[in-house]
Amino acid sequence: MPLDRDHVSPASRVMLPFYAALNLVFGVLFVLDPQHRLDKTPALNPAQGFMPLDSWGLLWLGLATTMTAALCTHVREWYVRALAINIAAWGVWAVVLEIAVFSQPNVSFLVGAIGVVVAVASYASLRSLRAEA
Amino acid sequence: MDWLNALQGTLAVALVVTTGLLGLQQGTVRTLRESNSDLRARRDDQDKYVAEVEVKLSTSNAENEVLRSVVTGEAHLTALADRLEDHHTESMSALADIRSAIEHHGGTHGS
Numbered sequence: 001m002p003l004d005r006d007h008v009s010p011a012s013r014v015m016l017p018f019y020a021a022l023n024l025v026f027g028v029l030f031v032l033d034p035q036h037r038l039d040k041t042p043a044l045n046p047a048q049g050f051m052p053l054d055s056w057g058l059l060w061l062g063l064a065t066t067m068t069a070a071l072c073t074h075v076r077e078w079y080v081r082a083l084a085i086n087i088a089a090w091g092v093w094a095v096v097l098e099i100a101v102f103s104q105p106n107v108s109f110l111v112g113a114i115g116v117v118v119a120v121a122s123y124a125s126l127r128s129l130r131a132e133a
Numbered sequence: 134m135d136w137l138n139a140l141q142g143t144l145a146v147a148l149v150v151t152t153g154l155l156g157l158q159q160g161t162v163r164t165l166r167e168s169n170s171d172l173r174a175r176r177d178d179q180d181k182y183v184a185e186v187e188v189k190l191s192t193s194n195a196e197n198e199v200l201r202s203v204v205t206g207e208a209h210l211t212a213l214a215d216r217l218e219d220h221h222t223e224s225m226s227a228l229a230d231i232r233s234a235i236e237h238h239g240g241t242h243g244s
Contacts, residue, residue: 055142059149081157088153126157130164 001133003076008132015125016071016079019086022118023064030057043107046099050092059089076133083126090119 001007008016030053033039038053047056063086070078094115100107 051142051145052138054138055146058142059146062146081154084157084160085150085153088149088156092149092152126160130160 001076002074003070003079003129004074009128012125012128012132015121016067019083019118019122019125020064020067020071023060023067023086027057027059027061027064030054031061032057042104043097043100043111045104047093047096050096056093063089076129080126080129080133083122083129087119087122087126090115090122094119 003016005013030038033053038044039048044053047053063082066082067079067086070076070082092115094112097112097115101109101111
C-alpha cells in the first residue's frame with residue numbers, strides 16, 4: 001500500500017513528517033555545531049565516546065533524507081526501515097545520555113527522556129504503518 | 134587521529150543501522166509466526182466446518198432418497214388411476230353398446 005495521506009492513520013499524518021523534521025534539525029545542528037556548544041556540553045561526552053558528534057549528525061541527516069524521500073515517493077517500505085533505524089538511533093542516544101547522569105556532574109536525570117519518547121513514538125508509528133500495509 | 138574518528142563513527146553508525154534493521158526483521162518474523170498460527174487455526178475451523186457439512190450432506194442424501202421413492206410411488210398410483218379411469222370409460226361405452234345390441238335384438242325377435 002502506498003505511503004500517502006489516504007493510506008495512513010491521522011496520527012501518522014502528523015508524526016511521519018515530524019520525525020523527518022526532527023532528524024533534520026538534529027542532524028544539521030550536530031554536523032554544524034554552531035559556536036561549538038554541543039562539543040562543550042558535558043552531557044554529550046558519553047555520546048561522543050560512542051561515536052563523534054559529526055557521525056551522530058550524519059546518522060540523523062541520513063534518516064531525515066530517507067524519510068523525506070519515502071514520503072515524497074510514497075514508498076512505505078523505505079519509511080518502515082528508516083523508522084526501525086530511527087528507533088535504534090534514538091534508543092542508543094537515550095542510553096548514552098543517561099550514562100552521562102552517572103559519569104558527569106550536573107547532568108539532569110531526564111536528559112535521555114527525549115530519546116526514549118522519540119524511540120517509543122517511532123515504534124508506535126512503525127506498528128501503525130505495518131498494520132496498514 | 135581523524136581517520137580513527139571516522140572509522141569509529143562509521144562502525145557505530147553501522148552498528149545502529151544493523152540493530153534497527155535486525156529489530157525490524159525480528160518483528161517481521163514474529164508477525165509471520167502470528168499470522169501462521171492464525172491461518173492454522175482458521176484451517177482447523179474450516180476442516181471442522183467441512184466435516185459438519187459432509188455429515189449434513191449425507192443425511193440430506195438419505196432423506197432425499199426416501200422422498201424420491203415416495204414421489205415415484207405416487208406417480209405410479211396416478212398412472213394406475215388414469216389407466217383405471219380409461220378402462221372404466223371404455224367398459225361403460227362397451228356396456229352401452231351391448232345394451233343397445235340386446236335391445237335391438239330383443240325387439241326384432243319379439244316381432
